[in-house]
Amino acid sequence: MKHTIFALASAQGRAGVSIIRLSGPQALWAAQQLTDKNLTPRVATYAPLTYQNELIDEAVIIWFKAPHSFTGEDCVELHVHGSKAILDRLYIILLELGLKLAMPGEFSRRALEHGKLDLTQAEAIADLVDAESEAQRRQALTQLGGGLKAQYTSWRSDLIDLLARLEVYIDFPDEDLPTELADSILDRIRSLEHALDVAIADSHRGCQIREGYRIVILGEPNAGKSSLFNALLKAEAAIVTPIAGTTRDIIEAQLRIGPYSVLLYDTAGLRETDEAIEAEGIRRARAKAEEADLRIWVIDSTGPALPEDFRDGDLMVFNKIDEAQDSERQAVAALRVSRETSVFAVSVSMATGMTDLVATIEHIISEQLSAQTFPAATRQRHIERLTEARDQLAIARRSDLAVPELTAENVRSAVNSFDQLFGRYDVEGVLDVIFSSFCIGK
Secondary structure, three states: OOOOOEEEEEEOOOEEEEEEEEEOOOHHHHHHOOOOOOOOOOEEEEEEEEOOOOEEEEEEEEEEEOOOOOOOOOEEEEEEEEHHHHHHHHHHHHHHHOEEEOOOOHHHHHHHHHHOHHHHHHHHHHHHHHOOHHHHHHHHHHHHHHHHHHHHHHHHHHHHHHHHHHHHHHHHHOOOOOHHHHHHHHHHHHHHHHHHHHHHHHHHHHHHHHHHHEEEEOOOOOOOOOHHHHHOOOOOOOOOOOOOOOOOOHHHHHHHEEEEEEEEEEEEOOOOOHHHHHHHHHHHHHHHHHHHHHHHEEEEEOOOOOOOOOOOOOOOOOEOOOOOHHHHHHHHHHHHHHHHEEEEEEOOOOOOHHHHHHHHHHHHHHHHHHOOOOOOOOHHHHHHHHHHHHHHHHHHHHHHHOOHHHHHHHHHHHHHHHHHHHOOOOOOOHHHHHOOOOOOOO
């Protein structure tokens, strides 16, 4: 029999109300050791909490009878005043009663084990708790509501149907089977392989929403990179001085642009140098630029030097346009015409030209992340399993049903990849890693 666990389900620290969650076979018994009031399933009961004639607090108690609870077990919630002293005393009492403090993610893991969630939905709970932007909230809720589960279940069902058709070849090898049957099997394999290709290609979008869209600011020393970094953040996060090479390392900050979470990076100025620390900063800047979803090059309008590493999709921001000569302004204007929306003339210090830049950044992010045909994979684990399934189908397609037993084995391996996605078998180590990242109380 599983032990009964408990943990704080609300936020840590002083609060008006805190919630302690209990789950397991002794959850109701433990609650009844704290009150003599009868508890009715799913009904909030106001009651004093006492233990050995000591009044602990006055609380609201809710009992969720198995299997109608989050974990599928008997669950009890104690809604108490959010005092550290009250929580500490209740923790001591619950431990004395034989309950165990829950490990991170243990409630969600029990929900998975009792069939209340699949693994993709359990992961969505952690994403929803961590969500800081509207897009992250929407994506996590879609996944929690079974968005990924429904799509993956549909593909798995198609694979099971393919196995049934392949059994015809295996069971009746000497029969003169119609060529239409073979063609339909190969067409279905091609169709599923293509769908998985699209999902794998689209998975980057899901990860960008979940982890944050990465924008890297690049340019030569003293062009105004740190000033732009601070202006976008609306905070003095990076040191700004007239001395070239002030920024030696990568500075990271998070902000929201529209409904999206963005990771913004300020980097060391790019130039040739023999100074060891600055050279390492420049190496890191170039490496971070390779990982970027969007790169913004900051160029000094008073001495413009176009970046050699500029690539399609990058933005060029000509800073200090208020200090530039007429000829320099005209050159920037001509470049803007030739490159349309990828070139901006701004003065960060004067706060001019920033509105168009921010609007363009928001448009680029929205264009890349909003369009979708089905929910996007949100974790590397999803991408790896989808890739395994796709690769097995590619092998099955190339086999051309020459040996249907081998083709069926490839399709069966693809089914196993989806079972691992759902957390159905052989995933103890995976579960340990996933649920260890949850907060305690979930």
